[in-house]
Amino acid sequence: MIKKLEHIGVYVNDMDESIAFYTEVLGLNLASRKQLDNGVELSFLSFPGHPETEIELIGRGTEGMSDSGIVHHIAFTVTDIEAELERLKGLGIRLLDEEPRTILGGTRIAFFFGPNGERLEFFQPAL
Template sequence: MIHKLEHIGLFVNDMDASVRFYSEVIGLKLVHRARLEDGVELGFMSFEGSDNIEIELIGRGSSDKPDNGKVHHIAFTVSDIEAEVERLKGLGVKLLDETPRVILDGVKIAFFFGPDGERLEYFEPKQG
């Protein structure tokens, strides 16, 4: 029986830059960072007080190694998407959506990119 989503693994080229991005831009905290015997570095990040879902940053050292699969995007729920998009602009984050899009009769979404070109999404649920 599956109980929950454990984590999302994401290849990164620069662990320090990715930890900084996910901390400062997204608001995650670094829970644990370790290097495995084979040299691969891992960084587990989650929201304060919500350790039940994590993003696992997987340091691969260089972009020429195969990804062994793709993650299309990671979505984060926000309460004021317009304010969050403006905050991203102020931080110089590369945006796919300069303004939020409305889908499904009221859900707002906006895509942007992380430091390795990973696609990220802010998601504001339909109001009322």
């Protein structure tokens, strides 16, 4: 039986830049940063008070690692999607959606990009 989503792995070009983005822009906490025996660097981040689901940042440039299975997007639940988009605009974050889209009877979404070109989504559930 599958119980929950554990983590989402994202290949990154610059670990320091990526940690700064996910902590400073999206508000996650760095839970751990480790180097594997083969030289791959891993960092795990989660939201304060919610360590049950993490984003795993995977350092590139190591033999045996490839980006053939890049994740399509990572979604973050928000309470005010317009305010979050304005905040991202003020930070100079590259947006795919300048304005939120409405889907599935009132759910609002908007996509933007992380520092490695990863597609991220703000998700505001229908009331």
